[in-house]
Amino acid sequence: MKGVVATFDRDNIDTDQIIPTEYLKSIKKFGFGDFLFDGWRYLDEGRLDMSADDRSKNTDFILNQQPYDSSQILLTRDNFGCGSSREHAVWALRDFGFKAVVASSFGDIFYNNCFKNSVLPIKLEKDEINQLFLLATPSPISIEIDLIAKELKVDEEISMQFEVKDSLLQRIIHNLDDVDITLKDAALIKAYEQSRQKDRPWLFNYSNPGIKK
Amino acid sequence: MSVTLYDKLWNEHLVKTEDSNESLVYIDRHYLHEVTSPQAFEGLRHKKLSPWRLDANIATPDHNVPTNRGSSFNAESIADEVAKIQVLELDKNCNNFGIDQFDITSKEQGIVHVMGPELGYTMPGMTIVCGDSHTSTHGAFGCLAMGIGTSEVEHVLATQCLKITKLKNMQVNFDGQPQNGVTSKDIVLHLIKLIGTAGGTGHAIEFSGSYIAAASMEARMTICNMAIEAGAKVGLTAVDSTTIDYVKQHCNLSGEILNQAEAYWSSLRSDDEAKFDKTISIDVTKIKPQVTWGTSPEMTIDFDEIIPSESDVEEEKKENLMLAKSYMGLEQAKTLQDLTFDRIFIGSCTNSRIEDLRDAAFAVDGKKIANNIIEAIVVPGSGMVKEQAEAEGLDKIFENAGFLWRDPGCSMCLGMNPDKLKPYERCASTSNRNFEGRQGNLGRTHLMSPLMAALTAVNGKISDPS
Numbered sequence: 178m179k180g181v182v183a184t185f186d187r188d189n190i191d192t193d194q195i196i197p198t199e200y201l202k203s204i205k206k207f208g209f210g211d212f213l214f215d216g217w218r219y220l221d222e223g224r225l226d227m228s229a230d231d232r233s234k235n236t237d238f239i240l241n242q243q244p245y246d247s248s249q250i251l252l253t254r255d256n257f258g259c260g261s262s263r264e265h266a267v268w269a270l271r272d273f274g275f276k277a278v279v280a281s282s283f284g285d286i287f288y289n290n291c292f293k294n295s296v297l298p299i300k301l302e303k304d305e306i307n308q309l310f311l312l313a314t315p316s317p318i319s320i321e322i323d324l325i326a327k328e329l330k331v332d333e334e335i336s337m338q339f340e341v342k343d344s345l346l347q348r349i350i351h352n353l354d355d356v357d358i359t360l361k362d363a364a365l366i367k368a369y370e371q372s373r374q375k376d377r378p379w380l381f382n383y384s385n386p387g388i389k390k
Numbered sequence: 391m392s393v394t395l396y397d398k399l400w401n402e403h404l405v406k407t408e409d410s411n412e413s414l415v416y417i418d419r420h421y422l423h424e425v426t427s428p429q430a431f432e433g434l435r436h437k438k439l440s441p442w443r444l445d446a447n448i449a450t451p452d453h454n455v456p457t458n459r460g461s462s463f464n465a466e467s468i469a470d471e472v473a474k475i476q477v478l479e480l481d482k483n484c485n486n487f488g489i490d491q492f493d494i495t496s497k498e499q500g501i502v503h504v505m506g507p508e509l510g511y512t513m514p515g516m517t518i519v520c521g522d523s524h525t526s527t528h529g530a531f532g533c534l535a536m537g538i539g540t541s542e543v544e545h546v547l548a549t550q551c552l553k554i555t556k557l558k559n560m561q562v563n564f565d566g567q568p569q570n571g572v573t574s575k576d577i578v579l580h581l582i583k584l585i586g587t588a589g590g591t592g593h594a595i596e597f598s599g600s601y602i603a604a605a606s607m608e609a610r611m612t613i614c615n616m617a618i619e620a621g622a623k624v625g626l627t628a629v630d631s632t633t634i635d636y637v638k639q640h641c642n643l644s645g646e647i648l649n650q651a652e653a654y655w656s657s658l659r660s661d662d663e664a665k666f667d668k669t670i671s672i673d674v675t676k677i678k679p680q681v682t683w684g685t686s687p688e689m690t691i692d693f694d695e696i697i698p699s700e701s702d703v704e705e706e707k708k709e710n711l712m713l714a715k716s717y718m719g720l721e722q723a724k725t726l727q728d729l730t731f732d733r734i735f736i737g738s739c740t741n742s743r744i745e746d747l748r749d750a751a752f753a754v755d756g757k758k759i760a761n762n763i764i765e766a767i768v769v770p771g772s773g774m775v776k777e778q779a780e781a782e783g784l785d786k787i788f789e790n791a792g793f794l795w796r797d798p799g800c801s802m803c804l805g806m807n808p809d810k811l812k813p814y815e816r817c818a819s820t821s822n823r824n825f826e827g828r829q830g831n832l833g834r835t836h837l838m839s840p841l842m843a844a845l846t847a848v849n850g851k852i853s854d855p856s
Contacts, residue, residue, distance in 0.1 A: 191686075202470075202476050204479050206429040259621065262523040263426065264426070285592060285621070286523055286623055289539065294541070344412050355553055359553060366551055369416055370416070378650075379648070379650070380418050384490060385509040
C-alpha cells in the first residue's frame with residue numbers, strides 16, 4: 178500500500194467532522210465520499226442528494242488541493258474519530274479513497290469500525306507523528322505501508338514499526354467477514370444461550386405490556 | 391481473586407476466548423433505531439440470515455423524528471423525504487424480521503436510552519449494545535453497555551454476540567455532596583475537563599464514591615451517558631438498593647422470578663479488594679457549575695471563570711484552542727457570562743428525564759424567557775417522560791415562560807431533524823457534544839446542566855445558579 182499523505186494538524190477530530198449527521202439519513206453503505214469533512218471542505222451547506230460538483234468548495238482546504246485530492250493516507254494527531262459511533266465516518270473515508278489513517282490515538286469505536294471496512298488505523302508514538310508532520314509539510318510526500326511487516330516507510334530511508342492485532346489485520350488482508358467467522362461457532366453460542374436461559378430466565382422473552390404487537 | 395464489576399460482567403458473558411485476545415461475548419439486549427440499522431438489516435438479507443434471537447431486540451425511531459408532531463402524526467407525515475424513508479425503513483425491517491418496535495405513533499416511543507430503562511428492557515447485569523455511542527448510559531444499572539458500529543449491529547443481529555477485546559479498568563470516585571446549583575451534568579463535565587476526551591480511551595470507567603451512592607438513577611444515567619465523552623465506551627456503576635428499587639418499579643417481572651433476579655442483581659458490584667488499572671478521586675464539594683466554551687467537551691470551565699487564552703495552554707494545544715475560539719466567536723468575551731444567547735435546548739439522552747425537566751421547570755417557574763432568546767425548546771426524552779411531566783404540570787410552567795413543549799426525540803442534540811441552529815447562533819444546550827456543526831452548520835453550542843440552561847433562558851445569559 179502506497180499513497181500521498183494528507184495532513185490534519187489537529188487533535189480530537191470527531192466523527193461529526195468526518196461526516197455530519199445530515200448524511201446519516203442515507204440507508205446505503207456506499208456513496209459517502211463526497212461528504213467527507215463536509216463542513217471544512219465546502220462553503221455551502223449540503224444535502225444527501227448533492228454531489229461535490231454542485232457545491233461551492235473551500236479551496237484552502239487540503240483535500241481540495243492537488244495532489245491531496247487523491248490522497249490515500251491521512252496523517253493526524255490525538256484521538257481521531259472520537260465521538261459518535263457512526264460507521265458512516267469510515268465509509269466516507271473509504272469512499273473518498275483513504276486506505277489508512279495514521280495518528281497518535283483513536284476513538285475506540287471508530288478504531289473497531291475501521292477494520293470492518295478495510296481502512297487501516299495506524300497508531301504511532303507522538304514523536305514519530307511529529308517527525309512525519311515535519312516530513313509531510315509543506316511539500317507532499319508518499320508513505321509506503323507494509324501490512325505483513327507492520328512497517329511504514331518514507332523514501333526507503335525512514336521506517337517505523339507499528340502494532341496491530343493480527344486477527345484484525347487478517348480481516349483487512351483477506352477481506353474477511355465477521356458474521357461468517359462467528360457462525361462457525363453457532364453450536365457454542367447455542368449451548369451458552371441454553372445455560373443462560375436456565376440461570377437467568379428473566380432475561381428471555383421479556384416484553385413490556387405497553388407494546389404493540 | 392477479587393474482581394471488578396466490569397470483569398464480572400465480562401466473565402459472565404464470555405462464549406469463547408480466542409488466542410488473539412479477541413473474545414466472543416454474548417449480548418442480552420440490542421436496541422435499534424432508524425439511523426444505524428438499515429445497512430445492517432440489508433446485510434442480513436444479503437446473507438439470507440434471520441435475527442439469531444428476536445426477543446433480545448427492541449427498536450424505536452428517535453434520531454431524525456420531528457418533535458412538533460402533535461396528534462394523528464405518522465411516519466408518512468414526515469416532511470423531510472430522506473428522513474421519512476429512513477423511519478419507514480425501520481418499520482419495514484421490524485415488520486419483516488419480526489422485531490418489536492415502539493414506532494413513531496406509539497406513546498412509549500422515545501430516545502432509546504431513555505425509553506429502554508423506563509420500560510424495564512434494561513436490567514442489571516445485562517450486556518447491552520446499540521448503534522449509538524451513548525449506549526454507555528445503561529451502565530448506570532450495573533450493565534456492560536456500549537455503542538457499536540453498523541457492521542457490529544449486523545453481527546449482533548446475526549449471531550447474538552460481539553467479537554471484542556477486553557478493556558482495562560478505571561475507577562472514578564466522586565466523593566462528597568455537591569453545592570447548591572451543581573448537578574450530575576456539572577460533575578461529569580468537570581471530570582471530562584480533568585482527564586480530557588481521550589482520558590478513558592481503552593477503559594471501562596466505574597463511577598463510585600459517596601456522591602454516586604447517594605445519587606438517583608437519573609443522575610447516574612447522565613454520568614454514564616457521558617463516559618464516551620471522556621473516551622470510555624463503557625461507563626458503569628454498582629447495583630444497590632437505588633438501582634433495584636428503580637428496576638422493580640419499571641419492569642414487569644414479579645413473583646419467584648423477580649426474587650431470583652433480585653438476588654443476582656444484588657451481587658453486581660466490584661469486590662472490595664478489586665484492582666483497577668487507574669483510579670481517580672474527585673472532591674465533589676469543590677465543583678462549581680460547569681459550561682463548555684469550545685468545540686470539544688473537554689473545553690469546559692467554571693461558569694464564572696476566565697476563558698482560556700493561548701498563554702494558558704501547552705504549545706501543542708495552542709492550534710486547537712485558537713481554532714475553537716474563532717469558531718465559537720469568543721473574541722470579545724472575557725468570561726462566558728459576557729455572551730448573549732440565541733437558543734435554548736433542553737433535551738437529549740443526557741438530560742431529558744423527569745428529574746432534568748423538574749430542575750429546569752423550577753428555574754423558570756413564574757418567569758419569562760429573555761428578549762434575546764429566539765426560541766427555547768423542551769424535548770422530553772420519551773412519551774412516558776412527557777406524560778409524567780404533564781401530570782406534574784411542568785409543560786404549563788415551560789409554556790407560560792415562553793418555551794415550546796415538544797414531542798420526544800434526539801432533536802437538537804444532533805440536528806438531524808428540523809430542530810437546528812442557524813449559522814453563528816449561540817445555544818445553551820443540555821446535550822453531550824459541542825462539536826463544530828453538531829447542532830447545525832456553523833452553530834455554536836455551550837453544554838451545561840438543565841438548571842443552567844433554564845436560567846440562561848430567563849436571563850438571556852449565563853448566571854449563577856446557586
